[in-house]
Amino acid sequence: MALVLPDMAVLPEFLRDEYGIVAEEAGRVLGYAIVRVDNDSAFLRDLFVEPDRFRQGVGTALFTKVTDYARNRAAKKLTLGGDPNALGFYKRLGMIQVGEEPSIVGGGRMLPIMELDL
Ligand SMILES: CC(C)(COP(=O)(O)OP(=O)(O)OC[C@H]1O[C@@H](n2cnc3c(N)ncnc32)[C@H](O)[C@@H]1OP(=O)(O)O)[C@@H](O)C(=O)NCCC(=O)NCCS
Structure with a gap:
């Protein structure tokens, strides 16, 4: 976790150029997503649920808001x-795997790159 922490922090400046969505229930945060749109491409930075x-x-509710926004x-x-x-x-939501990239934790751990036609 210490290794990935620099990549996981949500910095205030992200929200200048990116769009944050929070799922709440009775004032409690249940999850969040952050998406960025550059021209005709959207990039999902984060999607986490408690x-x-x-x-x-x-x-699913957060992902639907992300795709609506994009x-x-x-x-x-x-x-x-x-x-x-x-x-x-992500596959259940219609995304397909188009490649993979090395994780910053190293050790040969690979992360899937997923894509969805909007
Ligand atoms: C992945 C994550 C966002 C899913 O959120 P969630 O609120 O549990 O998802 P939903 O309840 O909307 O799930 C919808 C469907 O997706 C599928 N699904 C969800 N989690 C799954 C899992 N871990 N493995 C396989 N299928 C899964 C199921 O088909 C599920 O429907 P079902 O519960 O009726 O079977 C959540 O598990 C999470 O935050 N995980 C840790 C962080 C993470 O991996 N985030 C993604 C970083 S890229």
Whole structure:
């Protein structure tokens, strides 16, 4: 976790150029997503759900908001570098794996690159 921390921090400056979406229930944050749109391409930086709320539709709700936002900004495709453990989630949402990239943790760990036509 220490190795990936620099990549995981959400810095205030991200939200100058990127769009943040928060899922809340009674004032408690259940998850969040951050997406960036450059011309006709959208990039999903983050999508995280609180572990005690996994498999209750929060991730799908956040992902739907992400794609709505990207389409409204005229993006034609959405890409992300995901965690292998989230592959099933993204595939269920229609994304396809188009490649892979090395994780910053090293050790040969590879992360899937996923894409969705919007
Ligand atoms: C991946 C993540 C965002 C999914 O969020 P979630 O709120 O649990 O997802 P949903 O409840 O909307 O799941 C919708 C469907 O996706 C699939 N799915 C969800 N999590 C899955 C998993 N870990 N493995 C396989 N399929 C999964 C299931 O088909 C699920 O439907 P079902 O519960 O009816 O079977 C969440 O598990 C998470 O935050 N994980 C840790 C961080 C992470 O990996 N984020 C992605 C970084 S790229």
